[in-house]
Amino acid sequence: MSSAEIAPTESGHRQSSRRFRRAQKVAPFVFLAPAVLLLLVFLLYPLVSSFRLSFVSWNGLGDGGDFVGFQNWVRLAHDTLFWRSALHNILLAVFSVVVQLPIAVVLAVVLDEASKGSRILKILYFLPLLMSSVALGVLFKNIYDPNFGPINGILSELGLYSWTQDWLGDPRLALASVIAVVSWQYIPFYMVLFLAALSSFPREITEAARLDGASGRTIFWRLKLPHLQGTFRTAALLVLIGSMRYFDLIYVMTGGGPENASEVMATYMYRTVFASFELGYGSTIASAMFFIIMAISIVSLRVSQRFETEV
Amino acid sequence: MTSITLNNVEKSFGKVTVLHDIDLMIEDGEFCVFLGPSGCGKSTLLRMIAGIETVTSGDLRIGGERMNDVLPSERRVAMVFQNYALYPHMSVYENMAFGLKQAKTPKDEIAKRVQIAAKTLQIEPLLERRPKELSGGQRQRVAIGRAIVRQPAVFLFDEPLSNLDAALRVHMRTEIANLHRDFPHASMIYVTHDQTEAMALADKIVLLRSGEDVLTKGSIAQSGSPLELYHRPKNRFVAGFLGSPSMNFLPVTLVNANTEGATVRLASGEIIDVPVDARTLSAGAPLTLGVRPEHMVPAPPGTDTQVIRKVVHSIENFGEHSYLYLSDTPDEPCIAKVADDVLETAEGPVAFRVRPSACHLFDANGDALPYLADATSRTFA
Amino acid sequence: MTSITLNNVEKSFGKVTVLHDIDLMIEDGEFCVFLGPSGCGKSTLLRMIAGIETVTSGDLRIGGERMNDVLPSERRVAMVFQNYALYPHMSVYENMAFGLKQAKTPKDEIAKRVQIAAKTLQIEPLLERRPKELSGGQRQRVAIGRAIVRQPAVFLFDEPLSNLDAALRVHMRTEIANLHRDFPHASMIYVTHDQTEAMALADKIVLLRSGEDVLTKGSIAQSGSPLELYHRPKNRFVAGFLGSPSMNFLPVTLVNANTEGATVRLASGEIIDVPVDARTLSAGAPLTLGVRPEHMVPAPPGTDTQVIRKVVHSIENFGEHSYLYLSDTPDEPCIAKVADDVLETAEGPVAFRVRPSACHLFDANGDALPYLADATSRTFA
Amino acid sequence: MAHRSFKLSRLSIPVLGLFWLAVTTLPFLFVVFTSMKTLQETYTNPVWALPESFSLDNYIRVIEGSYLTYLRNSAFVITISVILIVIVSSMAAYALARLKFRFNTALFGLIVAGMIVPLHVTLVPVYLMTRAMGLYDTLFALIGPYVATSLPVSIFILTEFMRQVPRELEEAALLDGCGPFKIFAKIFFPLSTPGISTVAIYNGIMLWNEFVFAYVLTSSPETRTLPLAVWEFQGQYAADIPTILAVVTLSTLPLIIVYAIGQERIVNGMMAGSLKG
Amino acid sequence: SILPLAGYSQDVKTLTSWDLQTQEDTVKVIRNGMDRFEAANPGFKVEDSHFANDAYKTKLKIAFGADEAPCIFSSWGGGPLREYIKSDQVVDLTPYLDENPEFKDRFMPASFTAVTYEDHIYGLPAETSAVGVIIYNKELFAENDITPPETWDELMDVVAQLQEKNIAPFALANKTKWPGSMYFVYLADRIGGPETFLNAAERAPGGSFEDPTFIKAGEMLQDLVKAGGFARGYNGLDYDIGGSRRLLYSGRAAMELMGTWEFSTIANENPDFADKIGFFPFPSVEGGKGDPNNVVGTLGDNFISIASSCEYPDAAFDLLMHLTDDIAVEKKLEDNGIMPVKNLEVDDPFLSGVMDMVADAPSVQLWYDQELPPALAEVHKDTTQQLLGLSITPEEAAAAMEAAAKAQDSSN
């Protein structure tokens, strides 16, 4: 075989080289343009315009509204309902972290160990995330129904009538009841996340530990859990962000009630804009939400980095 | 007290039997190497001894006691894994102390043992570090340290050097040899597929085979001292596996056989004497002659007996020695390894003398014909 | 037309200069191996020639034409990567055809070239498979095939064998040698840190060094034919790098020097003659004597000249040969490599004879003193 | 001692597994069983009782209604959106993972920060834009917001993924004469299929159930997607719980099937996101 | 249509219409009017969309906010409609009505109150007249020897009697807050008459939400709660998924205060049960200033209006006429809907009863949550729910309303 080939001319080299460099230069723009454009139009622009509206008093109809300076922000500062909603978000976040993540970890471990039928289990465990919030709302309004729902039904059947509750109608319970469903819905997501991390846990380490005489429990606590900590941090951040802007199930299940007992920032904002016709103030709430979530994300990233132990 | 006995051990994964008919005895303090091609079941065998893998059938005894159903942690074995399997989030100290803690060893006893091990392995300054802050060689020492502190009856190593680069490998090999010297009463089992390592370290090599053969011939191709396997391979598999480049195999026919040995004829007509017992075979039987490349010595001009004549197709010079390629079919190579450099190829065939004692004969099943005399090793003074 | 010239080439990553002062000429059809310890810049140098890495300064010419700014795909080079870098989602055929498609080669031309390459490499039955369905050796052939179809002026290989096991390695090495034979006009550059590979394949070895030395002495420690590097190392680095086990280095003092050679005295008193030119040095100058383990031949009793006496500390038997460890400090090893097996250690020191022509002398800077005669290689007939 | 604790953990695993199986599947079984009851039964029999006859009448009624239109609408919107998400986010991920340009890391941070924007903020502006573009009450109105809101997390996952593609492949392609665009199209895109399927399945699930945008941006029954349908049925059948739950079952079924097929991929694909925090 | 702009040739003029009717039969009636309009006006086409209850408000709000409202739309009149009117987004129908006096005079005058702003009419009653009545299970009453109460005290007796039998007196599903508000509105109307509310809402001199009337109403409402007047879970049940009706159907609760639309809902949902129900007006309050014949509700709700952005307002008005003409009235009646037209002949006993109540009523008070400006309406609903939850005192509720009303007033 010969290695002869028609050699390109020197100027040909230069030309294609120049074309190549140009392609290299424009490539980042071309690749990023669609994403950036979409994000600018559908996320950033709305965000900015909502921030602009927070300085306006406007019912959202007709044109403009009046510039009122910081009046909305002052009102927000004194709005106990807003701060109560924010508190509910924080409760939701805290409970989600302490309830969802541990359960998700345990389930991931269960799935990881259960060799038999784990495929079907993985599907069944994932069911909650597959149902839409609207559907879940219908479902759980029925399950929680104090008169007809299966929870109270089973309790009274078991002779535990005194344990039956007005799950969604009692302001002391409503938030907790909703959080339970939110957790139920999202645990599968984090389960999958942890499962992915666990499947990269080296088998040799388990074996070394068994040789070292570690029990299944020790292996879980001392080895697998630390292995998951990076994932845990990611998951916690996702839970935090998700909880701070949570809307769906609360809106369909309680609408924030009763008596605002389950009001969160997003439902409050929604109500302010779409029921009270206060677009200006609603935008103020939305902007505040954004800043609060951003602050919390940054702080929790920092904190988690501080506690990060090298793996 | 630390001897390991396997009686008729078998291992299957589902329907696939990977180890069959394993009979093995490892003496107190012996350094035993499991050698074999990839996938032949070396790791599986080791892991059965460790207790990480169950024994499908047969008896496993350590120090005379039946261990088939004893927990791994209670078998007095310690294992060094291929990729070390250090606990990534624990310091070196914690890694070494972990097993002792599980066994509820008193704190100061733990500290003492770790200190001693760390000193032996010269990793005292590293005790506070995490595994990922260590180099490959240091990690390996920690893995060994973790084994040492448990004062095991048996050390198990699963290819502990395969992740290291060549230079470090030689160095760490020495350290493992030292370990064997420092713990003369502990038995050691060492898995590798690198024959250099096996030869350098082993008191006893257990060479495993894989594939279909396992069910008909058992998994162990041969077990014995390194030199036994090198000089007296029991079958073609062993003969071909040990030595680099591989032994040359040449088809021959039996001319005659008596108590002195056998005489065979090559396809090209040369006659070779081999000191093996071929009396059960009749003249004309097809056999395979095995000669290692390093035993093909260029014959002085005029030599006529015990020579093999071959055309040299190509040459590789390594300074110290050269390979002469005597076959042009890469699948049935024939190589001579000669000292020093060879810069020019002679025209026509070249004659190589082969010592009778360096020749091997294999029958149609690949089994070696029994050797008659033993005169290969010599004392050096 | 396929020669490669580097003039005063330098490569820096940010502030770190990894290659310095590279002057190199690779002739038409030459097989050149870049050898050196890990991290010395072998890959970087290769990648600069391929055009994947920019040249910081200096001139790079292929076939006489300056190539510094020419696109990789237009340099008429083809590269075989360490892990083959086959496109995992394409079939073998598509892998080989990909580059030609990019160059808008006509369909039937592509098919023809791929067919021919596949035939040469005996991978015709694999053309429809995906890389992950291939064995290591087959993958490598495909990677080579991908290079062949481009009919390049230069083949570049970056440690193409390092992922293979020992047996396959020897086999694939032969195939690469065949490739060189099949494409006599293409130059080949081959990166490795395995000296066996380098010795076996190279027409020319370029041995690179790393670390601080690069800035003071340049990156190329020595370049020349394999035997030149083995027998006539220009400095201690080259001497120590080539050969396994490494050359033994022993401190000596110069006794006297003349046109016949130099005479040196070991710390233990023995006198050794070395055929090098040491006349620029005065007697009593401290030097380093280098002797390769394979050149330490056990002396017949009574030999007195040109011997080194050492106590044997331990022995490793490899069947074919044995290592005698003559030093108990692992950092300054001294080893003799002797033929056959050694089963018993003699009491007291043992005498080893060293041929004068197998001795090397290095000055305090590590440079070899110039050799006087050249009588090491011999023609074999 | 050691024997026992070993066994204990052996036992606790299946127990936990079964317990959670009950927690996730019982509500779902409740949905399925109730959907096969008659309305009358739900008033007279206990809620957790099995249906008297496993009747599919409710399903038939739902399917004979506009369910199939809604299913088709959902499938249409989700398919286009997911395709766009995959294309746009993999392009961006490739640039962020492999191309060198100024502010690369900053841009990556900004895009990922898009995950924290409260979506309801965008409702009114998005509605206005949709009307302005004349897309209101068409299924296309949903695609923009769906794609945009899915981008941050998709880009995050895919960038992690593409960082793991061996550099040598890129270089081999360079030698083979590919520029950045071909390297993306011929190498990175096909090689990221595990990550891409994760992104596709994950966003598919999320969007399949999306309600708010669908509600605000469409109005006529011909453009209704499934979550809207659930909502509408809820209005239409008011207290006819069995029929509503039949709708719920029917609207979840496609996802269950898709997930059952793609679950291995999603678990593997999540690695990219989960390992590096 | 899936494709935008596809399918219509240039000369087709499209009128869009939104309403919140999702019952199949009701939609048919509406569509019938539209079909007749299309037949009478070749070249026009009506695109109708129908939405479920609660979220419709959001949708409409967004549409108006974007100045992209449908050509004709339904609303409950009252506060929200007034917001749209104030921002000039609704067409004043007065001139059209003046041109068609006989058409206009068919309607009961009171039916325009909810859509009148500064003496102009902005909508037509298009559905049914709905007033709050107490629906009860006749069987249960008979079994327990109970007759419909006429005064609050009698009602409280009935409550006690039912309690004894372990039957919840009232079914209430107050998640959406407006069902509970009905009790408060009725009580306030019975105690103080319609003027008290009017004055407070209009911020007339002397008018205040802290008027003793509202405090008294709160107290009485809480009395009812404390007496066990409501079935369990009342503040959390969802009316939209039948949370309250299920209690009635199962016999666990005996009564429900609800708009008269509930009759047809029940007839649709549970025809068997429909035979068992009866109704009676909200009882009188001893010493109250309000006439016991007053009703709370709307006449002709929902109302249909034309958005200013509509390109063809004249045609739109013609469409409105088709939707409310005599044929429409008749069809609606078949669907159990009573349009508020004079001299309507009704056979159905329920409907004729309702007709009678309306005809006799000196005043028809619009639901507060529709009458009040939206933000204030939210406060009203919130405080009422809290009253029902016994978590604030009537005084606190009144104070909160008054404060919000003042803030609202000053910002306008």
Ligand SMILES: Nc1ncnc2c1ncn2[C@@H]1O[C@H](COP(=O)(O)OP(=O)(O)OP(=O)(O)O)[C@@H](O)[C@H]1O
């Ligand atoms: N858990 C398992 N299930 C099924 N087959 C297995 C399992 N573990 C190992 N095997 C099979 O058993 C055989 C022996 O495996 P083993 O790991 O012991 O080989 P090895 O000799 O250690 O190979 P290597 O040198 O590659 O490490 C292989 O064919 C392997 O595929």
Ligand SMILES: Nc1ncnc2c1ncn2[C@@H]1O[C@H](COP(=O)(O)OP(=O)(O)OP(=O)(O)O)[C@@H](O)[C@H]1O
């Ligand atoms: N992109 C880069 N940026 C900075 N430093 C680099 C880069 N690539 C390589 N280096 C450094 O340049 C030196 C030479 O690297 P190179 O990969 O060429 O070594 P090598 O000789 O091929 O080593 P090996 O045998 O391990 O492959 C190393 O010290 C490496 O750390």
Ligand SMILES: [Mg+2]
């Ligand atoms: Mg193994």
Ligand SMILES: [Mg+2]
């Ligand atoms: Mg390299």
